[in-house]
Amino acid sequence: MSALLEVEGLTTTFPGRDGPLPIVDGNDLRVERGEVLALVGESGCGKSMTALSLMRLVPKPGKIVAGRVMLGGRNLLELPVKEMRAVRGRRVAMIFQEPMTSLNPVIRVGDQVVEAIRLHESVSRSQARARCLELFGEVGIPDPEARLDAYPHQLSGGLKQRVMIAMALSARPDLLIADEPTTALDVTIQAQIVRLLQDLQRRTGMSILLITHDLGIVNELSDRVAVMYAGRIIEVGTRPEIFRAAAHPYTQGLLRSNPVLATRGERLPEIAGVVPSPESWSEACRFATRCSRRFEPCLGEVPTATFVGDGHWAACHALAGESSEGGEP
Amino acid sequence: MLAYLVRRLTYGVGVVFGVLLFLFVLFFTVTSPDDVARKALGERVPPAVIEQWKANHGYDQPLFPGPGAWTENMLFEHYRRMLTFDFGRSDADDTPIAQRIRSGMMPSLTLTLPLFGLSLLTAIPLALLVAFFRETYIDRLGVVISVLAMSVSILLYIIGAQYVVGRLLHWFPISGFDSDPQLIVRFLALPLLVGVLAGIGGDVRFYRTVFLEESNTDYVRTARAKGCGEGRIMARHVFRNSLIPLLTRIILAIPFLFMGSLLLESFFGIPGLGAITVDAIQGNDFSVLRTMVYIGSLLFVFGQIVTDLSYGLVDPRVRLE
Numbered sequence: 001m002s003a004l005l006e007v008e009g010l011t012t013t014f015p016g017r018d019g020p021l022p023i024v025d026g027n028d029l030r031v032e033r034g035e036v037l038a039l040v041g042e043s044g045c046g047k048s049m050t051a052l053s054l055m056r057l058v059p060k061p062g063k064i065v066a067g068r069v070m071l072g073g074r075n076l077l078e079l080p081v082k083e084m085r086a087v088r089g090r091r092v093a094m095i096f097q098e099p100m101t102s103l104n105p106v107i108r109v110g111d112q113v114v115e116a117i118r119l120h121e122s123v124s125r126s127q128a129r130a131r132c133l134e135l136f137g138e139v140g141i142p143d144p145e146a147r148l149d150a151y152p153h154q155l156s157g158g159l160k161q162r163v164m165i166a167m168a169l170s171a172r173p174d175l176l177i178a179d180e181p182t183t184a185l186d187v188t189i190q191a192q193i194v195r196l197l198q199d200l201q202r203r204t205g206m207s208i209l210l211i212t213h214d215l216g217i218v219n220e221l222s223d224r225v226a227v228m229y230a231g232r233i234i235e236v237g238t239r240p241e242i243f244r245a246a247a248h249p250y251t252q253g254l255l256r257s258n259p260v261l262a263t264r265g266e267r268l269p270e271i272a273g274v275v276p277s278p279e280s281w282s283e284a285c286r287f288a289t290r291c292s293r294r295f296e297p298c299l300g301e302v303p304t305a306t307f308v309g310d311g312h313w314a315a316c317h318a319l320a321g322e323s324s325e326g327g328e329p
Numbered sequence: 330m331l332a333y334l335v336r337r338l339t340y341g342v343g344v345v346f347g348v349l350l351f352l353f354v355l356f357f358t359v360t361s362p363d364d365v366a367r368k369a370l371g372e373r374v375p376p377a378v379i380e381q382w383k384a385n386h387g388y389d390q391p392l393f394p395g396p397g398a399w400t401e402n403m404l405f406e407h408y409r410r411m412l413t414f415d416f417g418r419s420d421a422d423d424t425p426i427a428q429r430i431r432s433g434m435m436p437s438l439t440l441t442l443p444l445f446g447l448s449l450l451t452a453i454p455l456a457l458l459v460a461f462f463r464e465t466y467i468d469r470l471g472v473v474i475s476v477l478a479m480s481v482s483i484l485l486y487i488i489g490a491q492y493v494v495g496r497l498l499h500w501f502p503i504s505g506f507d508s509d510p511q512l513i514v515r516f517l518a519l520p521l522l523v524g525v526l527a528g529i530g531g532d533v534r535f536y537r538t539v540f541l542e543e544s545n546t547d548y549v550r551t552a553r554a555k556g557c558g559e560g561r562i563m564a565r566h567v568f569r570n571s572l573i574p575l576l577t578r579i580i581l582a583i584p585f586l587f588m589g590s591l592l593l594e595s596f597f598g599i600p601g602l603g604a605i606t607v608d609a610i611q612g613n614d615f616s617v618l619r620t621m622v623y624i625g626s627l628l629f630v631f632g633q634i635v636t637d638l639s640y641g642l643v644d645p646r647v648r649l650e
Contacts, residue, residue: 057553059545060464082558089556096554101547106569106645115565116555151645167555 004174004207005031005054005092010067012046012053014278021278023049023062025231031175036201036208038218038239040254041228042275047211048097050228051177054209055094056084071175090120093168097180099160103152109160110148113167120171135166140196158189162196169200176201179211194220215258219243224311227251230276230286237312247306247314250287285317293318330641333649337637341630346408348626353407356615362388362403368613369420386616387417411623421614429605430620436506437589437601439513444524444593445586449579452529456536461563463541471533478530486523487596494519504598520597524590539574543567572643580636584628588621 007029013020024046031037039047052058054069056076069076071091076084088094096102104112110132117128129148136144139162152160161181168176178197182190194217201208210221218225218239225242227235227250235248246252253271273290276282285291288298297303297317306319356365365388366379383389392403399405410417416426459471495503501518543549544567552566589603598604602621609617640647 055554057550059550085556085558087556088554094554096547096551098547102551104548104552104566104570106643107566115552115557119556153646164551167551170555 002033003030004033004071006070007054008068010050010053010069012049012058012062012064014062016279023231023278024053026066027233029226029233031207031209034205034207035223036210036221038210038212038222038225039228040212040215040218040225042213044275045228046231047228048179051094051179051209051211054177055088055092086120089116089173090171091173092175092177093171093173094177094179095161095164095168095181097183099157099164099184102164103160105152108149108151109155109163113163113170116167116170131170135170138169139166157185158192161185161193165196172204173206175207175209177209177211182214182217197221215255227254230281231278232286234287235314237309241309241312245309247308247312247319248316249291249293249318330649337634341634344630345626349408349411349623352619352622353404356619357392357403357407360615365420365615386420416620417616419614420616421612426617426620430602433589433600433602433605434587436599437594437603438586440517440520440593440599440601441586441590443517444521445582447521447525448528448532451525452532453536456533456540457563457568459533459537460540460544461559463544475530475534478526479534483523483527483592486527487592490519490523504596506599520593520599524593535578536575539571540567543570573640576639576643577636580639581632584632587628588625
């Protein structure tokens, strides 16, 4: 596999009381060709902002202040606006958490997909409509012909998300960023959408950056997992590695507190404390205040990545200590 | 849809009846017909003359219905006349009111229709522009200028324009009106300029707010994510959705174009309905005033119904039931 997307040192700030707050704090990320990379973490840890930064769609007054986003040999952060527009939708497409509000309420859904097609390809309206019909079939919209002329409010949440997916696929993107694509949906619909994404990924070979806090979906869909906490990516590894041998105390806590993976009949363990607000993010390990394995260095400096397996690293002082003392690599 | 229309019309009739009752209380009981007659004729006239004047104007019946006078009373007459558009004569100079309205309508519309069009054509593009440059200096400058423009009294615009453009530069006549189309343009130039200037600040600010609200929605983010340019987003996604709040303001203004502009007409000597209304207020011409308020309420009710119907046209989610 070769890297499709390489992110280095991505930093996005929002103005705070005492100067800019790095909501995305110097993160590195690699998405391989044809893989599903899950970016997981609690609400407010910066995963959505990471995704929007990749698309250069960070809402004002947020600002990308540093880093590189390399796609096909070009740094997206340095592209002229016009070329970036050609990347959006065409090379990198995105679907969102809220299918209810993500479609324009006064435009027929078919026309919205047709618009997406014609933004990137010079085809006639009728050709684009035919393509749209095909796409609706591909994403499993029943009676696609009739749905073309429906308005968003006439469709259920699941159908709206399918329309969003059809729109995202319309230009055959290399990368699909799916930002909590199932969070707002009913559980049964969630499963359908997950299967659809899985199926489409296999058929088209596109890469997916899946942003979610739902470990069940991560387990079903992803090849690799990146875990984010308080603006920083703190552990990356293959899915089996993460689920079997998570190295970072936060990831371990996250897995233990998942009801799906827990042992029946036992009290569900939780991670003590709450996620710190960006105003109080420290320059040391940001998980230190909640960590059961905390020792002196944790409060002093930022932990660096320690490799604990093949392509599996975590940023934790405890691990760095172990390896320097000659423990497991 | 039909049921909705019937229901709205019924409410509308209720509103108009209420307005008429309010007018009756104000212009017949608070100020009695005797007061009106004395205002028209002067304080020192013999009672016989006053009775004669009241008889001529149809004010000589008892005010309220009573035994033997269920229809021969002022309240009934007031409703009957207004609802049949039999407005009678002016209290001040005895001219038929219907004729004055007919003659005042055209001058009013020649002022208010172009003013309405020009205001929309300047304020909406300016607001789109300012919203397009949101959170830049252009936007901030636009807001500051808008607030300044709306803070200045319209009287200052009128006097300023008359002084600078009319008196110093001699570009256009200071006031007046003519039915000759070529002269009309010269006479209307100043009131149009003043009307647009006085309204544009508030309009731009209102439209900008609406456009900005739409610019921050999820579907605009979706449009950006699929590669839409900002201009296209403004024109196709933001503007279409903004029409819903904009229509309320715009369509509701249309009926009032018939009523003319009170200040512009009286200051620029345009013999329209606005000037007639101002004259009626100053001259205690209550019969004219009643008629104008009544027509205004009819237009308002009509405008509201049209506004509601128009929602159904621009917003597919709205179903009128």
